[in-house]
């Protein structure tokens with residue numbers, strides 16, 4: 046086992062015109078369970094193939110601890126790789142398929158048997174050991190492939206490229222926890238590729254988020270949730286993802302429309318930014334009760350254990366008059382807004398910004414209600430060019446002008 050260090054590693058499939066993987070420097074620490082998370086085409090498989098030696102990077106160097114392996118072929122790297130679809134010898138029995146990587150490396154017979162039976166037990170293959178692999182369904186074949194990747198000892202890393210795609214959903218949960226167990230048990234470095242956030246978050250000690258061939262953030266699941274460093278991480282992790290709204294920094298205050306939502310923290314010049322707030326950390330109050338961004342409820346999804354309240358915030362410093370429990374209409378809010386708002390603009394025709402607020406189940410909000418959205422202290426972040434550039438601290442006192 047070793048730390049796997051990528052030094053300026055990048056890959057282009059078209060002679061440098063575009064980069065499937067932009068040159069990156071990054072270390073996979075020995076013994077950790079990583080999830081490599083990102084949308085289709087972001088470069089996950091390319092990255093794995095570079096680590097295993099199936100692909101030589103266009104640029105950069107790869108080190109396993111102090112040993113440079115950039116040009117070392119797969120066989121010399123001692124990496125176990127499991128692919129998205131079954132890779133096995135169809136005419137061999139399940140037992141022989143599992144034993145193959147061990148026999149190939151001259152493990153003693155008794156050790157082969159011990160290891161095969163252990164992996165088979167953990168993956169639920171005991172009843173199939175004598176069967177020809179060709180006779181298994183694709184899901185079971187994939188589990189055998191998984192076993193082939195897990196059967197050896199002392200590998201530099203186990204690379205798993207969306208290994209559960211063809212496995213039936215009911216088995217997925219079990220296998221994910223089995224994989225976690227095997228990781229704990231063997232202490233091998235695991236890099237588990239997925240584009241499914243649940244899979245990533247439940248499996249990994251550390252989630253590495255990739256977008257367009259670049260690592261945009263890596264961290265523990267909680268860190269990615271609570272402190273996204275990139276708008277994409279905010280969107281991709283969380284259900285639903287982070288709300289992002291246009292905002293502005295003026296005199297040290299962050300404003301959404303005319304409403305001040307907090308103090309800008311960071312080395313931030315005045316001007317436009319984007320503010321990100323997760324649905325969990327946005328609070329919707331009835332109109333008039335507290336300062337915040339004025340808006341109108343456009344829909345409520347009753348999810349059972351929580352509600353998702355969709356709000357169109359208009360950036361005015363007061364909402365349109367509420368249909369109930371609100372203050373009386375004022376000149377500025379026109380009094381023409383008693384109807385239900387369903388579109389993306391308020392009744393004055395001003396464009397609004399949709400935002401989702403997560404509340405406890407059975408919230409009293411209904412479509413058409415007016416309200417103020419407040420952002421929980423220290424849970425809103427500022428972004429420029431999608432990258433986090435600052436945070437938002439609570440206002441001292443009220444947030445109104």
Ligand SMILES: Nc1ncnc2c1ncn2[C@@H]1O[C@H](COP(=O)(O)OP(=O)(O)OP(=O)(O)O)[C@@H](O)[C@H]1O
Pocket residue numbers: 058065083084085086087088089090091092240
């Ligand atoms: N052999 C190849 N030749 C040319 N382009 C390729 C090749 N393999 C991948 N690419 C391109 O490189 C980029 C990254 O591909 P890669 O397969 O690494 O993405 P991925 O994150 O694994 O996607 P998926 O989730 O769909 O498996 C994509 O734009 C893809 O089209």
Ligand SMILES: [Mg+2]
Pocket residue numbers: 089090091206
């Ligand atoms: Mg892939």
